[in-house]
Amino acid sequence: MREEWEQALEQVRQGRVAETAEVVERIKALPRDQDGVFDLSGTEGNHHDIQEARRVLYPVYAAYETNCNKKEGYPDILGQMRVMDARLQERYDMLEAAVYMDSVLRTLLCFSQEVYEYYRELMDLYRKNARRFIREFYGEGKITPGAVPARPGEALFAEGLMLACREHILLEDKYEVYYGFMESPEKG
Numbered sequence: 001m002r003e004e005w006e007q008a009l010e011q012v013r014q015g016r017v018a019e020t021a022e023v024v025e026r027i028k029a030l031p032r033d034q035d036g037v038f039d040l041s042g043t044e045g046n047h048h049d050i051q052e053a054r055r056v057l058y059p060v061y062a063a064y065e066t067n068c069n070k071k072e073g074y075p076d077i078l079g080q081m082r083v084m085d086a087r088l089q090e091r092y093d094m095l096e097a098a099v100y101m102d103s104v105l106r107t108l109l110c111f112s113q114e115v116y117e118y119y120r121e122l123m124d125l126y127r128k129n130a131r132r133f134i135r136e137f138y139g140e141g142k143i144t145p146g147a148v149p150a151r152p153g154e155a156l157f158a159e160g161l162m163l164a165c166r167e168h169i170l171l172e173d174k175y176e177v178y179y180g181f182m183e184s185p186e187k188g
Contacts, residue, residue, distance in 0.1 A: 001026075002052060002053045002056060005023065005027070005056040005057050005060055006056050008020040008023040008060045009060050009063075012059070012063040012064075012110070017064055017066075017067040017068055018067070018068055020060055020064050021068060023060065024060065024064040024069075027060065027061050030043070036079060036080060036083065037083050037084060038057065038080065040053050040054070040057075051095075051096075052099075054099065054100075055099060055103045055106065058077060058080075058081075058104075058106070058107040059103075059106040059107050059109070059110050061073060061077060062074075062077055062110035062111055063110040065077065066110055066111060066112045071114075071118075074111070074115055074118045075118070077107065078122060081103075081104060081107070081122060081125055082125070085125050085128075085129070088100050088129070092132065092136055093153075094133075094136075094137055094151065094153035094157075095151070095152055095153035095156075096153075097129060097133050097136075097153065098152075098153040098156040098157040098160065099153075099156065101133070101160050102156055102159075104122060104125050104126045104129070105160050105163060105164055107122065108122045108123055123169055126164065127169070127170065130160075130161065130164070130170065130175070133157055134178065137153075137154075137157075138178070145177045145178050146177050146178065146179075146180045157178075158179040159179070161178050161179050162176075162179040
């Protein structure tokens, strides 16, 4: 299924959102767990596959809702993001946090700012987790800001921060130290 979602995400990037209607209807029909979050355990293999699928699924769903469905799915998307955030806060793991933040960020980029309450809450979820990630994993010298990432969670987090700064979700002056190693030498 993930391949189908990745293809739909590519269609979204190309501005062909209406072509994703069937895929999104299948997404909406996915089974859900007791908290209302899409249960991907039956559709994807291992935990890593499920994480990767979530990074694609929510942006496709959000882009379709934004462009074709009058934003009617926003409460559902945001509700699932809240539940996933609560689960993450209980057991804050570097890779889990980086994957969740990437999913939130990419979903946020597909949300319309016209429905400010939803856009703002999703942005706040991202910002809150970015601050916690820095506190948990960069605090007390665990990771040196600007160092080349040694683990996948670090790299995904740094890529997300760079994108969030470029999209003006975070202030570049405050966060660029965490992804400076990724910048081209010409910037300096």
